[in-house]
Amino acid sequence: MSNLEELTLFLKVIRTQLPYIDGTHLFNDILINMLLLNKFTFSINTHVLDGDVKIDLPTNNDIQNSFIKIGYKQVDSYVDVNLSKIGAKCHVYSLPYEFDTFFDLTNSFRRGNFDKVRCLAMHDIHPFEHDYFKIISQDFPFLQKLTVINSEPQKNKQHSSTLITFAQLNELYLMDVHIDYVEQFLFETNTRLPRLNYLTINYEPLAIVTNNFMNDAARFNCSQLRNIYICEPFVRPENFHSYFTSL
Structure with missing residues (x-):
């Protein structure tokens, strides 16, 4: 995968007591090893099941900044944290939206x-x-x-x-x-x-x-x-x- 020049991700992820997937996670787990990557297209929905343990979730600005720091400025996102007992959600995607x-x-x-x-x-x-x-x-x-x-x-x-x-x-x-x-x-x-x-x-x-x-x-x-x-x-x-x- 180190020679990969284009990457497309369309993900719908459920996490338990873990924060949203953001730019930092993607860089540390995937992008850091893709030195030849010149096009990254993505749409990532994260549903956090918080349960009884309360965790600190990043704001929408935090999500945006996590992508800006790794060089991706054409990104939009929104978060919902007032979801009663079903946890919280975040949707982050590259622009223009290609899916x-x-x-x-x-x-x-x-x-x-x-x-x-x-x-x-x-x-x-x-x-x-x-x-x-x-x-x-x-x-x-x-x-x-x-x-x-x-x-x-x-x-x-x-x-x-x-x-x-x-x-x-x-x-x-x-x-x-x-x-x-x-x-x-x-x-x-x-x-x-x-x-x-x-x-x-x-x-x-x-x-x-x-x-x-x-x-x-x-x-x-x-x-x-x-x-x-x-x-x-x-x-x-x-x-x-x-x-x-x-x-």
Whole structure:
């Protein structure tokens, strides 16, 4: 590996009672032996399971500085330390972002140009608001697959008049979400999904938001669907197929 000229790392790491992976760790464990390395592309998600033993975790500035010290200035990162009992998270990545997948996006995300990303997973213990999804649609303009995990209700129920469009979104996963996010994505007054083909969702929130498949507000986005995955058994009402006209 000492003759390696290019290195690409895409990592999702779980650590127990150890700090985030930062520039210092990468240099001491890997890069120090790569004297010919001239291109290093990376995306590293670290999930720290702290347990009962409290450890000192670096700040976002600490993460940034650890890469600057080893000569990598085109780096961005964000950290989340208020994650209740599940520990803390850090995502650090080289710029420009070269991967087609982006994991563990939270409200701490620092924005940027992610036009190569096609698959995005969002997860937070704090609510994602309407205006935040607008940011996501702008920063990830070619997104095709979106997973949202968030059980917290939106605080700003009076959505702004700005309509959000995910022009390329083909697959949407809303299994582990508060019902607010079902309304956020299916109501045409909130979000337009002109290419939505595949939806994974629980039956109860789908039935509630669509008013038992009679609500016109969700009809446009639902009419595009060719595939719906609902994991639990249910009895289809009479107007189910007339609501999902492309099934």
